Amino acid sequence: MLADIEQIGRNPRTGGYRRDAWSPADMQLREWFTHQAVTRGLTSHEDRNGNLWAWWGDPAADGPGLVTGSHLDSVREGGAFDGPLGVASAFQAIDLLRGDGFRPDRPIAVACFTDEEGARFGVPCIGSRLLTGVLDPSRARGLADDEGLCLDEVLRGQGRDPGGLGRDDETLAHIGVFVELHVEQGRALQAPVGVASAIWPHGRWRFDFRGTADHAGTTALEDRDDPMLAYARAVLAARLQAETHGVRATFGKVRVEPGNANAIPSLVTAWLDARGPETAAVRRLVEELSHGVEVTEESWTPEVVFDDVLRLRVACAAGFDGHPAPILPTAAGHDAGILASAGVPTAMLFVRNPTGVSHAPGEFAEPADCVSGVVALAAVLADLTGGGA
Amino acid sequence: MLADIEQIGRNPRTGGYRRDAWSPADMQLREWFTHQAVTRGLTSHEDRNGNLWAWWGDPAADGPGLVTGSHLDSVREGGAFDGPLGVASAFQAIDLLRGDGFRPDRPIAVACFTDEEGARFGVPCIGSRLLTGVLDPSRARGLADDEGLCLDEVLRGQGRDPGGLGRDDETLAHIGVFVELHVEQGRALQAPVGVASAIWPHGRWRFDFRGTADHAGTTALEDRDDPMLAYARAVLAARLQAETHGVRATFGKVRVEPGNANAIPSLVTAWLDARGPETAAVRRLVEELSHGVEVTEESWTPEVVFDDVLRLRVACAAGFDGHPAPILPTAAGHDAGILASAGVPTAMLFVRNPTGVSHAPGEFAEPADCVSGVVALAAVLADLTGGGA
Numbered sequence: 046m047l048a049d050i051e052q053i054g055r056n057p058r059t060g061g062y063r064r065d066a067w068s069p070a071d072m073q074l075r076e077w078f079t080h081q082a083v084t085r086g087l088t089s090h091e092d093r094n095g096n097l098w099a100w101w102g103d104p105a106a107d108g109p110g111l112v113t114g115s116h117l118d119s120v121r122e123g124g125a126f127d128g129p130l131g132v133a134s135a136f137q138a139i140d141l142l143r144g145d146g147f148r149p150d151r152p153i154a155v156a157c158f159t160d161e162e163g164a165r166f167g168v169p170c171i172g173s174r175l176l177t178g179v180l181d182p183s184r185a186r187g188l189a190d191d192e193g194l195c196l197d198e199v200l201r202g203q204g205r206d207p208g209g210l211g212r213d214d215e216t217l218a219h220i221g222v223f224v225e226l227h228v229e230q231g232r233a234l235q236a237p238v239g240v241a242s243a244i245w246p247h248g249r250w251r252f253d254f255r256g257t258a259d260h261a262g263t264t265a266l267e268d269r270d271d272p273m274l275a276y277a278r279a280v281l282a283a284r285l286q287a288e289t290h291g292v293r294a295t296f297g298k299v300r301v302e303p304g305n306a307n308a309i310p311s312l313v314t315a316w317l318d319a320r321g322p323e324t325a326a327v328r329r330l331v332e333e334l335s336h337g338v339e340v341t342e343e344s345w346t347p348e349v350v351f352d353d354v355l356r357l358r359v360a361c362a363a364g365f366d367g368h369p370a371p372i373l374p375t376a377a378g379h380d381a382g383i384l385a386s387a388g389v390p391t392a393m394l395f396v397r398n399p400t401g402v403s404h405a406p407g408e409f410a411e412p413a414d415c416v417s418g419v420v421a422l423a424a425v426l427a428d429l430t431g432g433g434a
Numbered sequence: 435m436l437a438d439i440e441q442i443g444r445n446p447r448t449g450g451y452r453r454d455a456w457s458p459a460d461m462q463l464r465e466w467f468t469h470q471a472v473t474r475g476l477t478s479h480e481d482r483n484g485n486l487w488a489w490w491g492d493p494a495a496d497g498p499g500l501v502t503g504s505h506l507d508s509v510r511e512g513g514a515f516d517g518p519l520g521v522a523s524a525f526q527a528i529d530l531l532r533g534d535g536f537r538p539d540r541p542i543a544v545a546c547f548t549d550e551e552g553a554r555f556g557v558p559c560i561g562s563r564l565l566t567g568v569l570d571p572s573r574a575r576g577l578a579d580d581e582g583l584c585l586d587e588v589l590r591g592q593g594r595d596p597g598g599l600g601r602d603d604e605t606l607a608h609i610g611v612f613v614e615l616h617v618e619q620g621r622a623l624q625a626p627v628g629v630a631s632a633i634w635p636h637g638r639w640r641f642d643f644r645g646t647a648d649h650a651g652t653t654a655l656e657d658r659d660d661p662m663l664a665y666a667r668a669v670l671a672a673r674l675q676a677e678t679h680g681v682r683a684t685f686g687k688v689r690v691e692p693g694n695a696n697a698i699p700s701l702v703t704a705w706l707d708a709r710g711p712e713t714a715a716v717r718r719l720v721e722e723l724s725h726g727v728e729v730t731e732e733s734w735t736p737e738v739v740f741d742d743v744l745r746l747r748v749a750c751a752a753g754f755d756g757h758p759a760p761i762l763p764t765a766a767g768h769d770a771g772i773l774a775s776a777g778v779p780t781a782m783l784f785v786r787n788p789t790g791v792s793h794a795p796g797e798f799a800e801p802a803d804c805v806s807g808v809v810a811l812a813a814v815l816a817d818l819t820g821g822g823a
Contacts, residue, residue: 061692120692120694120696120697121692121693121694121697122647122691122692122694122697122700123692123694123697162694162696163695163696164694167695169696229652230649230651230652231649231652231653231654245651247651249695249696257791257794258511258793258794258795258796259790259791259792259793259794260619260620260765260766260791260792260793260794261682261684261686261707261709261793262619262634262636262682262707262709262764262765262766262767263618263619263620263764263765263766263790263792264620264682264790264792265620265682266673266676266677266682268790271673271684273669273684273685273686273688274669274670274673276666276669277665277666277667277669277670278666278670280662280663280665280666281663281666281667281670284655284660284663287655288655293650293651293653293654293655295650295660295662295696295697295698296662297650297662297690297693297694297695297696297697297698297699298690298693298694298695299662299688299690299693301686301687301688302511303450303509303510303511303512304510304686304687304688305509305510305511305512305551305553305686305687305793306552306556306638306686306687306705306707307509307551307552307558307638307684307686307707307767307793308509308510308511308512308684308686308793308794309684309686309793310686311511311794316695318650318651318695318696320650320651375651375652376649376651376652377649377651377652378651401648401652401653401657402648402649403648403649403652403653404647404648404649404650404694404696404697404698405646405647405648405649405697405700406647407647
């Protein structure tokens with residue numbers, strides 16, 4: 046099913062995807078989602094935060110349902126699986142259940158959360174953060190992309206009403222349980238399918254290193270106030286501190302002003318991604334890097350420990366040959382983490398990633414493991430919606 | 435006279451200029467140049483490399499003339515004086531001479547060389563390098579800007595014929611002597627006006643640090659191949675080597691692929707500007723930074739020592755109260771350096787820069803010093819064209 050969309054937003058030179066939220070590629074993917082819903086007779090709509098829903102049954106009439114799904118946007122030069130695998134597997138799990146004549150005792154929905162990666166506006170999980178009220182809608186409307194376009198303008202340009210952004214209790218009330226299937230993003234999972242125990246606490250910080258622009262040739266070394274030096278020291282310090290504190294720290298995005306080859310910069314802006322098993326260690330690293338530089342916390346997601354009763358039940362339903370699926374933590378953020386923090390009973394299924402590569406064109410999962418993922422997800426849906434064949 | 439053009443390409447927020455070659459701002463400046471020529475009855479034309487000429491007299495009929503001028507493009511977020519001061523002063527020096535009833539014994543021209551800064555296509559002094567044949571025209575046509583547009587396409591878009599690029603012996607034959615007036619770019623000049631002894635050898639190198647893109651959260655530190663670390667080490671090493679070797683080294687422009695806050699980069703491309711009084715020291719610095727990384731020399735300008743007989747004559751003509759103007763070297767590249775290397779007798783006049791700031795919005799010269807520059811340039815023109823009042 047991923048083959049339907051494998052050309053959308055793909056860079057033919059590298060094989061990497063660029064599916065920024067609300068870009069033409071994203072709009073095509075949204076159409077594809079709606080088409081999948083319609084061909085299955087599911088009731089689809091977009092909520093006021095831009096998230097997509099396809100309901101089998103009516104949660105307004107029959108009470109909160111079981112929601113599964115993921116996201117369709119990508120990081121820049123990302124892979125084909127991160128996000129779309131969860132959406133496609135959700136539709137396919139419903140197909141499996143229906144093929145077996147299964148009738149759920151409550152509604153089931155496929156969800157697609159908007160802008161999970163935050164590639165365009167800097168803040169990840171915008172759709173689920175707005176839905177749950179974690180992200181202030183006026184802050185969201187003002188977030189600008191690299192071209193200086195605000196989310197507000199971008200939404201208007203796509204015929205959406207940015208006035209509708211914000212916590213949506215009606216939609217939230219329809220989510221009884223959320224189960225997200227996702228490709229694993231490290232090499233920790235040895236079985237085809239696993240279940241998440243927790244998501245590491247993680248965040249993004251913008252560092253603004255300020256200096257004084259001047260001529261690269263005529264300015265004596267001792268007269269320079271070159272912010273690139275402070276940035277370089279921060280990159281190396283981040284690595285050292287990460288080793289010391291047992292956390293992960295990455296500078297993956299940098300902007301230099303004015304960015305002339307023959308001028309000392311006036312400003313180097315860089316984004317730090319930091320995460321680890323312990324909140325205190327992550328906080329300490331960021332604090333140690335923050336001396337003498339302006340640091341803005343662009344996002345912070347506390348540790349998420351998934352509901353342990355639900356987790357065990359899912360692990361059993363998703364297991365094979367009487368063995369429950371293995372349970373493991375993840376260092377990657379997900380909409381499931383945002384919903385869990387907001388009090389929604391939530392679980393995650395992972396599909397094995399043989400190389401561990403993710404957020405890159407080489408991201409991969411074996412077709413057989415993807416099938417195991419669909420089978421496991423269908424078993425979990427059947428278990429949790431308690432109906433019978 | 436600079437007031438005419440002070441709004442063109444100016445960022446109202448910062449006061450910095452962006453006058454990329456062949457941009458709308460540059461096209462407006464070119465029109466302004468032609469207008470200045472026409473209102474003075476000078477014969478203006480654009481040569482096949484895009485350089486502008488305004489002749490007082492006819493070099494085809496009366497033999498090679500004295501050319502003065504500079505450039506109108508800027509670095510990004512540059513100042514108002516670097517380039518335009520030399521062009522405006524050239525027109526004003528002609529006004530002064532004419533006001534005195536001066537009649538030169540050979541033609542005089544004002545020149546404006548195209549794309550001196552190289553802000554758009556990476557290579558500085560494109561106009562004078564093409565004119566003198568130092569830059570291969572097919573390489574020039576293929577140079578791409580940040581949007582991926584080649585010079586070839588950009589020229590066609592402005593109605594120019596890129597087929598005409600390349601060494602232009604006819605135009606060169608018209609340049610008997612070239613005198614460029616320029617704002618000084620350091621704080622070395624204490625008098626209002628000085629004369630250049632030499633231009634330091636200087637160059638630009640592109641460094642491609644390659645790594646492996648991966649997820650910033652899930653990739654263990656020991657599994658990473660993060661090119662940002664190698665870049666950071668190079669930035670700090672460049673500073674250290676610059677101190678050791680008595681040269682100047684700057685990384686002022688960086689591009690990161692894919693540039694996601696939550697992904698380890700696959701490629702960090704950075705540009706090194708290096709210069710110094712001694713070629714060997716500059717070469718040694720670049721060599722020491724080149725281990726384990728792909729380095730491309732994008733431009734190299736050997737040391738230029740200006741003609742010393744001409745230099746003394748210019749210093750005497752430009753002096754005040756019987757004292758010759760001070761003579762000093764510069765670390766900045768100029769079209770004058772390109773022409774001097776090509777065998778054109780060349781001299782440079784500098785106008786004092788009280789703060790030394792250049793290639794930045796704060797670049798400044800006192801109005802009184804600018805007037806002294808015009809007076810000195812007029813005296814030099816009068817001296818070298820040997821006529822009488």
